[in-house]
Amino acid sequence: METKVNESGFRGLDKSLRIQKITDTAAELFHRKGYRSTTLDDVSKELGITKAALYHYVSSKEKLLSRIYIQALENIFRNTDKIAGKELPPDVRLRLIIQNHIKGIIIQSISMFSVFFTEENQLPEKEFRKIRREKKKYTRIVEEIIEEGISQGLFRKSDPKLQAFALIGMCNWVYKWYKPGPDSYTPEQIADYFVSLLERGYLKGDMEGMQDMPELLRGGKERAGSKKEDYQRLRAKCTELSKIIDEMEEKG
Amino acid sequence: METKVNESGFRGLDKSLRIQKITDTAAELFHRKGYRSTTLDDVSKELGITKAALYHYVSSKEKLLSRIYIQALENIFRNTDKIAGKELPPDVRLRLIIQNHIKGIIIQSISMFSVFFTEENQLPEKEFRKIRREKKKYTRIVEEIIEEGISQGLFRKSDPKLQAFALIGMCNWVYKWYKPGPDSYTPEQIADYFVSLLERGYLKGDMEGMQDMPELLRGGKERAGSKKEDYQRLRAKCTELSKIIDEMEEKG
DNA sequence: AGATAGTTTTAATGACTGTTTAGTTATTAA
DNA sequence: TTAATAACTAAACAGTCATTAAAACTATCT
Numbered sequence: 001m002e003t004k005v006n007e008s009g010f011r012g013l014d015k016s017l018r019i020q021k022i023t024d025t026a027a028e029l030f031h032r033k034g035y036r037s038t039t040l041d042d043v044s045k046e047l048g049i050t051k052a053a054l055y056h057y058v059s060s061k062e063k064l065l066s067r068i069y070i071q072a073l074e075n076i077f078r079n080t081d082k083i084a085g086k087e088l089p090p091d092v093r094l095r096l097i098i099q100n101h102i103k104g105i106i107i108q109s110i111s112m113f114s115v116f117f118t119e120e121n122q123l124p125e126k127e128f129r130k131i132r133r134e135k136k137k138y139t140r141i142v143e144e145i146i147e148e149g150i151s152q153g154l155f156r157k158s159d160p161k162l163q164a165f166a167l168i169g170m171c172n173w174v175y176k177w178y179k180p181g182p183d184s185y186t187p188e189q190i191a192d193y194f195v196s197l198l199e200r201g202y203l204k205g206d207m208e209g210m211q212d213m214p215e216l217l218r219g220g221k222e223r224a225g226s227k228k229e230d231y232q233r234l235r236a237k238c239t240e241l242s243k244i245i246d247e248m249e250e251k252g
Numbered sequence: 253m254e255t256k257v258n259e260s261g262f263r264g265l266d267k268s269l270r271i272q273k274i275t276d277t278a279a280e281l282f283h284r285k286g287y288r289s290t291t292l293d294d295v296s297k298e299l300g301i302t303k304a305a306l307y308h309y310v311s312s313k314e315k316l317l318s319r320i321y322i323q324a325l326e327n328i329f330r331n332t333d334k335i336a337g338k339e340l341p342p343d344v345r346l347r348l349i350i351q352n353h354i355k356g357i358i359i360q361s362i363s364m365f366s367v368f369f370t371e372e373n374q375l376p377e378k379e380f381r382k383i384r385r386e387k388k389k390y391t392r393i394v395e396e397i398i399e400e401g402i403s404q405g406l407f408r409k410s411d412p413k414l415q416a417f418a419l420i421g422m423c424n425w426v427y428k429w430y431k432p433g434p435d436s437y438t439p440e441q442i443a444d445y446f447v448s449l450l451e452r453g454y455l456k457g458d459m460e461g462m463q464d465m466p467e468l469l470r471g472g473k474e475r476a477g478s479k480k481e482d483y484q485r486l487r488a489k490c491t492e493l494s495k496i497i498d499e500m501e502e503k504g
Numbered sequence: 505a506g507a508t509a510g511t512t513t514t515a516a517t518g519a520c521t522g523t524t525t526a527g528t529t530a531t532t533a534a
Numbered sequence: 535t536t537a538a539t540a541a542c543t544a545a546a547c548a549g550t551c552a553t554t555a556a557a558a559c560t561a562t563c564t
Contacts, residue, residue, distance in 0.1 A: 034287075034371075036286060036287075039552085052512075052515095055553075056511065121286055156454055156455070158454065165426075169426070173421025176369075190414065194418055202401070203452055263542095292521075301541095302542065303543095304543065305541070307524085312523080
């Protein structure tokens with residue numbers, strides 16, 4: 001008999017494919033149960049082989065985790081650098097980055113990014129630092145695009161770092177709630193929606209209130225002068241409101 | 253001699269305070285190293301007592317985790333229900349919810365919420381389900397406010413669930429990047445900034461583009477009208493707000 | 505068939521760690 | 535003072551699990 005193909009789903013696969021399958025399976029289990037709580041027995045059982053057999057493909061559990069991190073990193077960065085370097089207006093670039101980010105998470109695999117976002121501290125010191133560096137780099141890219149947008153007068157004045165965190169957080173959190181399925185959102189829908197929300201906000205109307213963001217900006221202290229006092233005032237009132245409510249609660 | 257107070261930072265504390273200290277310390281370590289990777293030796297060493305001594309206060313490691321979840325839940329929900337139930341316009345309620353959410357995470361303790369967001373799968377089945385239910389409930393509250401905002405014509409048409417996820421993700425992610433410190437943002441700053449970004453988006457100008465969100469909406473197809481919806485609405489809203497505030501002042 | 509390399513298994517090893525037991529010391533109440 | 539209870543410790547128990555060693559199986563090539 002010739003080479004059995006697709007026998008048990010693992011044997012009879014190219015070696016590189018087998019390694020990929022191991023990585024994916026591990027990611028899936030790490031995602032469901034956590035890295036530390038997942039035993040190599042779990043992984044091997046899921047694959048239909050013995051624990052010891054794993055060691056033919058991966059030299060240690062830690063190495064398995066590393067592999068997941070490397071892949072996740074590659075998948076997010078694959079297009080990011082290109083997009084960021086394109087000769088496009090900042091808003092377009094930002095939009096592309098967001099789309100790429102969300103598609104990356106959902107299409108590549110939620111499990112992989114779930115691990116990527118939560119198991120950092122299980123990595124050996126050296127890798128840990130590398131990952132942290134790369135994540136910061138990514139934030140920095142987003143931040144720079146935002147800065148450009150502001151300096152070109154395309155975006156409202158704001159704190160670019162905070163805005164980058166907001167944007168990235170919104171996108172990353174997808175891994176927490178997204179459940180694939182036929183009636184589920186497509187990555188494109190989510191990305192479009194997020195872009196739309198981020199670009200123009202959820203408030204309707206508002207015509208002339210076109211000032212910049214509040215003045216808690218980077219540089220800091222420039223008190224809210226007595227500008228056209230519309231949104232600013234509203235905002236101030238809300239803060240007041242918040243205080244008043246707190247006081248009332250305390251009283252009963 | 254009377255009761256020694258503040259001897260070693262643990263002994264000579266009210267019992268309830270000692271338990272609280274244990275919980276906090278555990279949360280801190282779980283946050284840094286992960287629940288599973290943190291041994292009870294770690295926790296007890298950090299507290300300056302023996303592993304076995306822990307068992308005087310907590311019946312198991314799992315129970316320790318539960319305690320953290322319960323506290324986190326209480327701290328987020330303490331005000332949420334009240335806010336959601338208030339007789340205030342949706343945008344104000346949403347703003348308050350966001351402020352409360354972010355303040356909760358940062359002030360209460362990042363560690364606690366870090367654990368809250370990442371160690372669910374370490375809980376016993378029953379508690380796991382309970383937590384999931386509560387988290388969904390929270391999302392639902394936000395969603396409902398958004399729905400109201402839309403039906404009152406205050407918010408653009410959109411998919412409330414997706415918007416709730418976006419908002420919550422943005423806020424939750426704070427636990428990943430926030431580092432307390434003197435030159436750090438205050439919770440209020442972050443909350444204000446996020447609200448501002450969410451309400452009006454980062455794009456500047458754009459005058460006439462006042463349509464609703466794209467039509468990937470829940471119910472689906474009603475194309476975004478192009479109404480003129482001017483700043484009468486804004487003014488009206490401010491008036492509303494003023495009234496409410498006045499009423500509240502009168503009452504207390 | 506025999507050899508070689510690649511693959512998988514069985515069976516240990518050894519470290520780690522949640523939990524328990526039995527006992528010690530400190531504090532409180534009577 | 536004495537009895538009782540609370541707070542703690544040291545040591546062992548029992549189970550888990552990553553990792554290794556050595557043997558066996560499979561396929562391919564000659």
